[in-house]
Amino acid sequence: MIPMDLKIKSSNNQRFFVSQKSSVSKTIKIALAGNPNVGKSTLFNTLTGTRQHVGNWPGKTIEKKHGCLKYKNKSIDIVDLPGTYSLTAYSEEEIITRNFIIEEKPDVIIHIVDAANIERNLYLAVQLIELRANLILALNFTAYAEKKGIKIHEKKISRLLGVPVVKIEANSKKDVDELLGLAVAASKKCTEPKKIRYGKEIQHHVSEIENLIINQIKLPSHLDSKWMAIKLLEHDDEVIGVLKSFKNSCQVLEEIAKVRRHLEAIYREDIDTIFAEARYAHIEGLVRESVTTDLQKNISLSDKIDSIVTHQIIGVPFFFLIMWLIFQVSFTLSQPLTWLIDHFFVFLRDKIILYLTSVSAPNWTISFIGDAVIGGVGSVLLFIPNIFMLFLAIALLEDTGYLARVAFIMDRLMHKIGLHGKSFIPLLLGFGCNVPAIMATRSLDSKKDRLLTILINPFMSCSARLPVYVLFASAFFPKDQGAVIFIIYLIGIAAAIASGLIFNRTLFKGLSSPLVMELPPYRIPTITGLVIHMWERGVSFIQKAGTVIFLLVVSTWLLGNLPFGVDYASQESLIGRAGMFIAPFFKPLGFGTWQASVALIQGFIAKEVIIGTFGAVYGVGSEGLASVLQNVFTPLSAFSFMVFVLLYVPCIATVAVIKKETNSWKWPLFTVLYTTLIAWLASLIVYQGGLLLGFI
Amino acid sequence: MIVPLSNVKNGQRVRIKCIDCGFGLKRRLCSLGLYDGTMVEVVKNDSRGPVLLKVLNSKVVIGRGQAMKILVEEVR
Structure with missing residues (x-):
């Protein structure tokens, strides 16, 4: 068992590539890295339990989760890094991840790997090794992989990569405890990973640039010259920016550009492809020696489900059925709770007013406490059952993997207003309540998509507006109530579409973001995972929105x-x-x-x-x-x-x-x-x- | 024969010949296992909307616009 001693720690500010000189402490800093949808959150939940601190990365809208725990009298600080496929500067998540590793120098990085898709996952591992991270590989979903016919010899991978490798199931306390023991052991001595083989030609030029950097530039100790050499060769804008702040950088950059052109001429590819090929070639060699595959030919359940839910004709009606069920269930379940909260506050108010009147308090005090304070708290809490239920529903859609399919089938429609399929769910949730809807935009990759989806969301007529329509429609259009209310909803949708089109041509002009996303395999979500998901979003709503x-x-x-x-x-x-x-x-x-x-x-x-x-x-x-x-x-x-x-x-x-x-x-x-x-x-x-x- | 990925029919296996896009997207594609020379299987392409691929052991969705920029060669 892991003794839980969880504390809340505030996040400290960080700037780009500034080494954080940590004060002398015995706390072991562990970071979790990995691709999206590989069970990283599950691992984090198993490690830290239910109490964990969720905040944002400084200056970013990306969630930062961390927790502290004690393991055999050692305090451990665990940070859940954003899910990434790579460590280029493509997305904010990638930049956050690599800056964290460079600046905060965690003692150990646990890279959680989907065993069923090890080749793609190791692409990140290779880059973590390039970054000189003190790495442990945790192979997750191994049982599932073996059922699919993928057998991994973790000892061989460990030997070939030169880092500890362990098989786990992320929701098993025992496995995770073992992993933690390994991490604590690894924190004492740095592992010496084997060199990544890029091929002779590339290797030669990387060393050449590395020497150039060492000779020409006074790099601070926390920046690794070899990693810098690779990134500069790859034309990484952020790293080039860093180099430019040093003396002599112009010469060095010129030399690097020359080498890049030389490599591109030899390989007849651009530099990104050259490096991707080299890394994947290295991984392929490694996998060939350590993984035996005997892929089952029968169509997997995941494929069967996909053939229905992404079907050209059935897909969309099926989705609306699911959404209808979600709204029905969440509103039916939350109604009694809302009623209870409502009546509790009415009761409380009556009791307090009665008491205040009995002690003959002035009228304004009675009204202030009764109407403003209790009424105010009540109006915040009244939202909660609905919002929590919708959060739970989103968590369910997300954790099963269905949300990604919705994005796929709705993409064509959403494309017309310059958005992706992924924006559809937040917009639809807006009909229930705009608050969880706007929080659900976190699943969108690009800033532009998020903002645009947030800005047009209020036009989705939420359920709180319905009583107003009902009152007016019944008073003025008794015969056509339904039709009038329907038209109102349509006007809302039209306003959203029109605004989307306008914003796309003005505010966000030219910012097109390509759709490239993974459809994760279907998974049965864990109850704890769902509840934690719902809980942390719900609580963050109460904390932040509640005060306002x-x-x-x-x-x-x-x-x-x-x-x-x-x-x-x-x-x-x-x-x-x-x-x-x-x-x-x-x-x-x-x-x-x-x-x-x-x-x-x-x-x-x-x-x-x-x-x-x-x-x-x-x-x-x-x-x-x-x-x-x-x-x-x-x-x-x-x-x-x-x-x-x-x-x-x-x-x-x-x-x-x-x-x-x-x-x-x-x-x-x-x-x-x-x-x-x-x-x-x-x-x-x-x-x-x-x-x-x-x-x- | 070399054709854009957006023209490939369901169930066909193809090899990527050339990706004609900016380096940002290219890096993203690389990190998902899509680069010159990789084999992919087109799982779903309805001649409208995004294209669903199988790459390595995962399913990847690519917008139609992006699929047009990926040139591929049929594999028998």
């Missing part, structure tokens, strides 16, 4: 109750005055009353609050609301109002989560302004166009 939501709820309460002595949200209150002030802006849209304005301001907290606010400002309960509204709205202005509610500022929670996910205030502010502008224009067109066409 709470603060805004409290400040709206203040606006509704100041100056002292006014009725809540009445015309004399600050919010009422604000409503009066902005009402003229809504006049051309057909709803220029201060009441509607106040409802819209309150709707910023959460869209479902709009109904309650109408009730408060008109002084009626939910039963009488429809008839009151019929007096102040016409069918046309009601429809215009619905369109506005659909499109204008997403709720606070969404804005807060955009802030968190984009790591800046720029995009949430942009979203607020942009959506309001679009909403205003769309409602204007609806109302004025409707008037012209003779509707009232």
